[in-house]
Structures are given as structure tokens and as C-alpha cells.
Amino acid sequence: MKIISPIYLILPRKTKKDKKCALNLNSYRNRKFFLSNDLKVMYKELMEPQLKWKTFKTPIGITYTLFRSHKSDLMNIITVVDKFFCDSLQEFKCIPEDNVEHLIEIHAVVWWKDRENPRVEIEII
Helix, strand or coil: CEEEECCEEEECCCCCCCEEEECCHHHHHHCCHHHHHHHHHHHHHHHHHHHCCCCCCCCEEEEEEEEECCCCCHHHHHHHHHHHHHHHHHHCCCCCCCCCCCEEEEEEEEEEECCCCCEEEEEEC
């Protein structure tokens, strides 16, 4: 089963132009808490149609495949996507918890550039 995750989210603003926010560790650590939380909520909303009502027999492993739009640092992106995704798995009750009893393996791979549709494809193993 493949799940598609964005590597950018568009945060709507009332007074200014919408803001494109990268899901990467550099941006995550520099954002204010409330903005990061808003992005996490948006991410979960995007994951809901792909995860709701699915359950996985644990323990599981996850493979993240990055389709990048430009030169990227693999783990800067995967770290934040993994955090948001695993929280979504737990919130939608796909797994009981996102700790080492239920999630025992993580793989991260860079694939080719895809300037038109940068993303992370996620596979539960």
C-alpha cells in the first residue's frame, strides 16, 4: 500500500499571500510553535483519506521514498514527514502507538527528481 505525502504545505493567510511551508527539519526548528502545530493539523487532514479505517498488524516498518524537486538533504525532509506521519497513524488508530514496540524499522530512499510533483511515497512493511 502506497501513501502519498507532500513535502510542502500551503498555509492560508487572511491578510497576506498564502505561505508555502517546507516540511523539513531546518524550517521546523525555526518556526514558531503555533505555525508548526497548524502545519501538523493540515498534514493530518491530508492523510485522513489515505489512513482512516486502516489498521496494521504491528510491529511495522516504514519505507519513505523521496521524489525531490531540487537538491535536498534526505533526512531533513524525512524527519519531519516521519514525525507527522507516525502521529497520524496513531491518531487514526492505524497502530496503537508510534513507539518502538509497534514501529521497529524505518528506511529512507531518494529517488529521481520530480519538479512537477515533489513528494514522499510511504510504504508500510
